[in-house]
Amino acid sequence: MTKALFGPIDQIGYLVDDLDRGIARWIAQLGVGPWTVFRNVSLQGRYRGVEGIVTMDVALSYQGDIQIELIQATNATPSPYRNADGTPILGIHHIAWVVDDLDDAVARASANGLSTVFEASNPATNVAYLEPEGETGVLYEFIQGQGMREMIVAGAAAARAWDGSNPITTIG
Structure with a gap:
């Protein structure tokens, strides 16, 4: 058996x-929480060769050690969050790994046949989304950001201890 190239999915x-x-659906239907919400997140990036600033609202929670991210795109900039006609994409979108060196992870994934479709950053994080040739749908994301691993560990611990109270904390 081979080892996963980028470690466990984060x-x-x-x-x-x-x-x-x-x-509300994730809490009521699946019992997943608590959630941390970030409003007005922006990423400066390039999607399929087109430069732009993507804005979104993001919520994070945890199931076991896996971070669950909900994203609502809040502008019409071409991005991996919208169809070619500009309508929002809905549903499962990506699986992601936190990496120490984004350039190295992208280079290794590219050598294995994945193509970069979106690269973006803000002061807190750098991301890249990749897809296999000829296969649209779920993307693969690599995330590099200071304190990301510690945030996931702390969030997963908070979810395991969650008693259902205070289901949402909003930051920004």
Whole structure:
């Protein structure tokens, strides 16, 4: 058996049309929480060769050691969060790994046949989404950011201890 090239999956991302309703569904239907919400997140990046600033609202929770990310795109900039006609994509979107060296991870994934479709950053994080040739749908994301691993460990511990109270904390 071979070892996974990038270690265990750290995150599963979902795109939603309404972040608050998405969080409510995950709590009511799946018992997943608590959630940390970040409003007005922006990423400067390039999607399939087109430069732009993507804005979104993001919510994070945990199931076991895996971070669950809900994303609501809040502008119409071409991005991996919208179809070619500009309509939002909804549903499961990506699986992700936190990496120490984004360039190295992208180079290794590219050598294995994946193509970069989106590269972006903000002061807290750098990301890249990749896809296999001829296969659209779920993307593979690599995330590099200071304190990301510690945030996941702390969030997973908070989810394991969650008693259902205080289901949402909003930052920004």
